[in-house]
Amino acid sequence: MTFSDILPTIQALPRSQKLHLIRMLAADIAREEGLAQDISGATVPIWSPYDSYEGAEVLMRMLAVDGDSPTMGGAP
């Protein structure tokens, strides 16, 4: 199997699995070259939705409406 054989399959993967594949391959290479500590120690999940402005706008609209709405979760 060649790289061009598997490339379409890789490109069809969901984003999260592509990232997982990148990390896995990087860890494999690092392990082979004795650099496992350097790369594994640098893998830190970053949860910040730092550019979710559309979602933030949705939340602001939620706060602006009546808290008794069923979609508001019962907050007063």
Next chain:
Amino acid sequence: MIPEAARYPYAEIDPSFPSASALPYLPITLERDGKFVSVSALEDSGAALSVMPYDLGVRLGAVWEQQTVPVRLAGNLADSDARALVVMARIGQFPPVRLAFAWTRNKHMPVLLGQVNFFMEFDVCFLRSQSVFEIRTRETH
């Protein structure tokens, strides 16, 4: 009496790296439909919005199918569905406030307090060199 400001220590997340892993985690009690849950939430000034992991919403009595407003998330959370959820939040002796969260299906993440609307309700001063942070409500200045 409403305090002018409250000061909290940074939390050392990894005992192996006490200084490097120190983060501004804030003790906060969330309330929804008479259910109260106390958690430590990460003050994340880089987050556009606040995010709540799935399990916490369930503990607050929220039902996924009943929260009908979708919220799009970015970054590591882009693959997780999220829905808007508004709850009451109490921090220390400050008056309770309404906080809106993107309630995500993700179960393996901290509670994030982001710009909408935590940082719109509270002014925060990070004193990282002292490993403390201060918060005050917007009404007090």
